[in-house]
Amino acid sequence: MPVSARPCVLTVAGSDSGGGAGIQADLKTFHAHGVHGTSAITAVTSQNTRAVTAVHGLPSRHIHSQLQALRDDFPIRAWKTGMLADARTIRAVAAGMAGTAADYVLDPVMISTSGASLLQASAVSALRNHLLPRATLVTPNLPEAAALSGLPLGRRGDLDRIAANLLDGGAGAVLIKGGHQRGPRVIDRLYVDGELHTFEHPRLARNGHGTGCTLAAAITANLALGLDLAAACRRAADYVHAALAGAYRPGRSTIDVLDHGAHIPPLRASRSRSGKRRP
Template identity: 50%
Template sequence: MQTPPRVLTVAGSDSGGGAGIQADLKTMLALGVHGMSVLTAVTAQNSTGVQGAWELPVEAVRAQYRSVVDDIGVQAVKTGMLATAELVEAVAELLTATDAPVVVDPVGVSKHGDPLLAQSALASVRTRLLPAATVATPNLDEVAQLTGVEVAGEEDLREAAAAVLGLGPRWALIKGGHLEGEAVDLLTDGSEEHWLRAPRLDNRHTHGTGCTLASAVAAGLATGLDVPEAVRRAKDYVTGAIAAGFALGSGIGPVDHAWRQR
C-alpha cells in the first residue's frame, strides 16, 4: 500500500480532546495524511478552561522531533503551543534545518482566555519562529500581541497582515473570526491577496478552530497543494467542522473533526 503524506505537529496536549495535539491528529486523519506528534506541554483542560499547564524539557522536545524526522521524514510541519522562550528557540532551530513547509499557529491564549505562551517568549516568536514559517495563522488577539496592531473591522486586516509579514513568514493568514458579520480571513504574501469568506454560524461550540485550521493547511501543503489552495480547502473544512460542533461538558464544546465521515 502507498504511504500517505506525513505531517508533524509540534504542540501541547488538550486533555479534553478538542484542541492541541488531539485536534491536530484528528484533522490530519480526516484529511488523509499520516499525523505524527512532538509533545511540548501537557495541559489539564476541559470545556470550561485550562486548569493547569506543564511544559516538557527542551531535550525531550528535541528528541521527539529528531526521532520522527530522521527516520520517518515529513512533508509538512505545524506548530502550536510552545509555552516558553526556550522551547520556541529550540523548535525554531529544528524547523530551519527541515526541508518541508511549516505552518505556524502562534498560540498565545486558549479559547477561554487562559495564557499558553509566556510573555518572555514573544520576542523569540517574532525573531526566530515566524521567520521559519511558510504560513503564519494568527487570530486577531495574537496579531495584537505580536505586532501591536488592533483590528476593529475588515478594513484593518491589510495592516495586520503587513505587520505580520514584516516578522518574516512567507504568507500571513489573518483570521477575522472574532469580527462582527461574516467570517472573513485574509491570506497574503505581500503581493497577492486572497479573501476567504464564510457565513457566521450560530454555534458556540468552536473549541479547537485555530489548531484545526492550521493542521488542515499543513495537510494540504503535504499533499502538494500551493498555499492559496491549501488555505481555501482548510477554510472549507473548518467551516463544516464548526457547523457540526457539539456540546461537551458544561462549557464550550469542540468542532467536529469527523463531520465529513458522519
C-alpha cells in the same frame, strides 16, 4: 490510499486533555485528510471544556529528542506549531527543526477558548525572531495578529498594515482569521505574493473550541497533499466550517467541540508554488 502514498506531517504543540484542541485536534484532522500524522508534545495541559487548570511544559531536551526521533525516520513533508508556551520551548523547536525544507505553518497560540494564557508575554519576541522567519504561513486570529505585530487594531486598513508587518518580519504569507470580527459572515484574509485572497463563510451560532488548531492542521495536511497555498487555505477553511457546523458538546459547559469527521471538499488543485522554505 496505500500506506506508502500517505504524506507524513508533524504537529508540535501542547496536549489538550479534553480532546478538542492541541495535539488531539491536529492528529484527528490529519487522519481525516488521509495523511500520516506525527507529533512532538511541548506541554501537557489539564483542561476540559470549562477551563485550563494546569500547564506543565516539557524540558527542552525532551522536545528536542522527540523532533530528532521523528526526523530520523519520517520524511516530513509539512509541519505546524501550536502551543509553545515560552521562549525556551520556542528556541528548542527552532533548533530541533533547523535545516528542514518542509512547509511550515505557524499558529501563534496565545489564549485558550476559556481565556487562559498559553504563551508568556516575554515569548512573543522569541516567536517573532526564531520562528516567524521560517514560516511558509502564519495564521493569527485578530488579537494574536495585534500582539505578534505590536500594532493597534481598530481602524480600517489595520489588517493590511499588520499583514505587511508580519511579512516584513520574514513570514512567507499571512492568514488573518476573522472569527473575532463581528458580522453575519466570517472572512479570513490570506496575504501572499502581493495578493489578497478572502475566504467567506456564514457565521455559525457556535462557541467553538479548537478551530484555530484545526485550521492550521488542515492547511498543513493540504500542503503535504500538494495544494498551492491559496487552495490549501480555502479547502481548510471549508473543512473547519463544516466541522463547526457539526460541532457537539461532550462536556457540561457551553463550549462546542468540532466534528473532525466532517466532510472534506474534493481534492482538485495541484501545487503551483513551493511556499517559503527556510534552512
